[in-house]
Amino acid sequence: MNLKVKLWIENKNRNLIFGDGKNLILQYIDSTGSISETANKLSMSEDNILKHLRILEDNNTSEMVLKIQGLKKDSKASYVLTPEARMVLQTYQIYQHDIKKFAQKKFDEIFKDFIEK
Structure with a gap:
């Protein structure tokens, strides 16, 4: 059996600051350089993507x-992650991986007599 674990980070007011959704938003912006492509891939509006980015920035120091x-007059702007955003992404992904691995190990230990092999 596989244990499922969901992680998120809240501020002191218990408002969601970072989790799987914002993680995906940053990943897609990083890979596409586009807010609109990110919105399309996640079936969200561009305004909603920008709202999530504001939440991240309001709860971060940078x-x-x-x-x-764009360099040409009619070319679209592109978006890039800051070094701080890359650090947040990487740290969250490592943390998420480690927590899930630990949780699965503990689950297997505790419920070994109750789960199917």
Whole structure:
């Protein structure tokens, strides 16, 4: 059996700051450089993506995403993650992996007599 664990980070007011959703948003922005493509991939509106980014930035000491204006007059802007955003992404992913691995190990130990082999 596989244990499922969901992780998120809240501020002192118990408001969600970071979790799987914001993790995906940052990953897609990083891979596409686009808010609109990120919104399409996640079936969200661009406004909703920007709202999530504001929440991240309001609860962090620095910007998470930088807007790079296109070089040509009619070209679209692209978006890049800041070094701080990359650090948050990497740290969260390592933390998430370690917690899930630990939780599965403990689950297997505790419920070894109750689970199917």
